[in-house]
Amino acid sequence: MKCPNCNLDLVSAVRHKIVVQSCPSCKGMWFQRQELEELEDEAFDFGEHDKGTLVPSSVPTASKCPECGAPLRRFQYRFYDLQMEFCENQHGYWLENDEDTRVLELMRQEEKDMQRTLRVDDRWAATLRRMRSGSLLERLRERFH
Numbered sequence: 001m002k003c004p005n006c007n008l009d010l011v012s013a014v015r016h017k018i019v020v021q022s023c024p025s026c027k028g029m030w031f032q033r034q035e036l037e038e039l040e041d042e043a044f045d046f047g048e049h050d051k052g053t054l055v056p057s058s059v060p061t062a063s064k065c066p067e068c069g070a071p072l073r074r075f076q077y078r079f080y081d082l083q084m085e086f087c088e089n090q091h092g093y094w095l096e097n098d099e100d101t102r103v104l105e106l107m108r109q110e111e112k113d114m115q116r117t118l119r120v121d122d123r124w125a126a127t128l129r130r131m132r133s134g135s136l137l138e139r140l141r142e143r144f145h
Contacts, residue, residue: 003028004063004072004085004094015100016042021066027097030066036093039100043107054078055086067091080106 001010003023010030013022018038021030031039058073065072065087072085072094082102085094095103 001030001066002064004066010066015039016104020100029095029097029100030092031095031100032092033090036103039103040107043104043111058086061085063094065089065091066094077103078106082106 001021002008003010003026005028006023006025008023008025010021011024012019013029014020015022015029016039018031018035020035022028054077055075056079058075061072061074063072063085064070068087068089068091070087070089073088074083074085076082077084082099084096084099086092
């Protein structure tokens with residue numbers, strides 16, 4: 001496989017415990033779909049559905065897929081401020097140097113936000129239960145009668 005940027009042979013490399021194909025020159029990385037999911041899952045435990053849309057829209061690029069040679073398409077990763085490329089034939093994703101670390105940071109933040117939302121939802125549900133309890137309703141009736 002060849003690097004879409006440098007046209008050099010990609011070599012195996014371990015990034016965040018995942019074996020990917022990497023360019024020795026530009027340090028770009030080729031992640032197959034399941035490898036990108038593994039990377040995200042390292043930081044996000046809520047499941048695929050809660051991650052959001054991976055590729056909301058895309059535009060063609062001059063870069064070629066390392067596996068099939070088809071043109072890669074550039075997209076904004078899950079609506080974040082991170083651009084990457086993918087193969088329309090579902091072979092994988094091209095990430096520039098250290099963008100895998102950025103994916104982990106974004107997924108960690110997403111998980112924190114999700115946990116915060118769940119805590120707020122739990123508190124609101126508890127408040128609603130207390131408001132519907134007989135004791136609260138009785139006190140309100142006593143005050144307004």
